[in-house]
Structure formats: C-alpha cells, structure tokens
Amino acid sequence: MPIAPHFTSILSKDWVINFTQCAPSGYLKYTDLCNILQLTAAAHSEIGGISFSDMQEFNQAWVLSRMRVEIDALPKWGDVVTVKTWINSLENSRSVRALEMYVNGKKIVGSETFWVVFNTEIRRPEGLALPFDHFQLYPDTRATKHGFSKINLNHQKEMVFEKTVFLSDLDIVNHVNNVKYLEWCLDHIDEKLILNQQIASFEMNFLKELSFKDSVIIHKSLNENATTFSITKEDKTSFALQLNWK
Structure with missing residues (x-):
C-alpha cells in the first residue's frame, strides 16, 4: 500500500492488555510483550509503505535477527499501554529499530531490534526493493541502556x-x-x-x-x-x- 497520509517517522500506538495475553499472575506474558512490540513495528512499516504485503511483491519480508528487551515492570490485565517506535538505522538489507512501552506516561520497557530483509523464495538476505528515504532516522536516540x-x-x-x-x-x-x-x-x-x-x-x-x-x-x-x-x-x-x- 502507498505511504499513509498520517505517516510519521516516530509512531505511538496504544494497546489494551487483554486476559489472553496474561500469565496466572495477571501480568503480561514475556512472549506477548514481544508480540506487542513486533506488532507495533509492523504497524509502523505498514503506514510507511514497507509492510509485509508491500514487500511480498518482491518476495521479501522483514525477519528478526536480534532482539534485546529491558524490563522495569510488566503491565497487567486491563492496562492501556503506549508503544513508541522509531528507526535507528536502515540501509540495504539491515535495520535497527527502537521500541519503548509506557503505562500512564511512565516507561516500563525498552527494546532494541535488528531486522534483516529476507527473500522468501531463495531464503537469503537481500537489499530492500522498496524506497525508504521518507523515514527519518534517529541513530542517537536509543531505547535501551545497553546495546546488543x-x-x-x-x-x-x-x-x-x-x-x-x-x-x-x-x-x-x-x-x-x-x-x-x-x-x-x-x-x-x-x-x-x-x-x-x-x-x-x-x-x-x-x-x-x-x-x-x-x-x-x-x-x-x-x-x-x-x-x-x-x-x-x-x-x-x-x-x-x-x-x-x-
């Protein structure tokens, strides 16, 4: 799909934590935390014209190569969380994306993710076939205290x-x-x-x-x-x- 009219290089998206995402403690599962972070990254790529469906026209997809998650606290059932994401670097077949999760304005999670453009036919990395110059990069704005x-x-x-x-x-x-x-x-x-x-x-x-x-x-x-x-x-x-x- 084309670049959305409301596209911005920094995306904030709200999610409501539902009971299917929670452990018996009532707090978000670590696996579902990762799912929410990745769904936010996917939402940003979609409004920016480099989503899975866009890339499949060239037999390409983003695949996760590395992920670091730093956790101060986990949200609980019923919480509304805000996830903010931006791109640190993007060139050829590689991209580093930052993500932060907030509850009531307080940051509780930071994540650094490393993505690779993957050809789903030949099963190998390759350069991104779509334009991405409209994404402003923020190389010095990190979401985690430590890197990979x-x-x-x-x-x-x-x-x-x-x-x-x-x-x-x-x-x-x-x-x-x-x-x-x-x-x-x-x-x-x-x-x-x-x-x-x-x-x-x-x-x-x-x-x-x-x-x-x-x-x-x-x-x-x-x-x-x-x-x-x-x-x-x-x-x-x-x-x-x-x-x-x-």
Whole structure:
C-alpha cells in the first residue's frame, strides 16, 4: 500500500492488555510483550509503505535477527499501554529499530531490534526493493541502556528438551516464529521466577531458520546472574537466548 497520509517517522500506538495475553499472575506474558512490540513495528512499516504485503511483491519480508528487551515492570490485565517506535538505522538489507512501552506516561520497557530483509523464495538476505528515504532516522536516540551483546554459548550446558517443529510453530514466512523460541525456553525456567517478574532483561539471537518437522535440541546453562539457552539442529545453533536476572 502507498505511504499513509498520517505517516510519521516516530509512531505511538496504544494497546489494551487483554486476559489472553496474561500469565496466572495477571501480568503480561514475556512472549506477548514481544508480540506487542513486533506488532507495533509492523504497524509502523505498514503506514510507511514497507509492510509485509508491500514487500511480498518482491518476495521479501522483514525477519528478526536480534532482539534485546529491558524490563522495569510488566503491565497487567486491563492496562492501556503506549508503544513508541522509531528507526535507528536502515540501509540495504539491515535495520535497527527502537521500541519503548509506557503505562500512564511512565516507561516500563525498552527494546532494541535488528531486522534483516529476507527473500522468501531463495531464503537469503537481500537489499530492500522498496524506497525508504521518507523515514527519518534517529541513530542517537536509543531505547535501551545497553546495546546488543555477544551471547556466550561456551558455558557448560545440559540438554533439557528435544522437540519437533509443528505447524502451530510456523508463521506467515513459513518458518518458526521468533516468539516461539522464547516460549520453548521459558517453559524450562522455574515458574516462580517468571510469575514474580524476576527477568531484568533478555536478549535473543536468531541464527538459522527452522522449518516444519525439523528436529531440535534445547540446551540450558546457568551462572550467577543469567541463564542461557541454545537451540540446535544437527549440532548447529539456530537460536540463542540470555535471560538476565534481577
């Protein structure tokens, strides 16, 4: 679709937290937090003329490569949250996008995301085929206190689960949806840590896509202040997650 008349380079969008998005504690699930952030990014790309449907004319889609989320608090059922987003950088096949979540004017979440333009036919990155010069960039306006870091996968680790990719794990790009990786890993965390909101921040690195009926192994390693997960297929790492504890 063409660029919307109301397009702006910084988008603010309100969301109402409903009961399907909440954990038994009544607070937003970490997975649904990521969904809301990504839906806001998608809404901005749509009014800016670089949405999934726009890009599919060239067999392209935005796919998430890295994501860092810093959490001061989680919203609860019934809260109206405002998510603000803007682009730090955008060139060729890569873009860094910032997102912030507010409740009653107070910032509670900051996120930095790294996106790649992906050709859905040849399954490889390539330069964006659509114009994007109308987006003003804000390279110095960051949403997080810290930038992306290298997730250390060299710690001693244990296998915690074996899984086959099901149809319900796939998204419109026909690979495992990025939030599914987080969901798989959080299922292997002490529920008290999740329900008591003990995650200060987390970082995800999406390395290789996973497809229908792939067989994967989930590994977990612990240290004093963090828990690290890796998901491997045929001994090659497809995904890494680091949870940093309060």
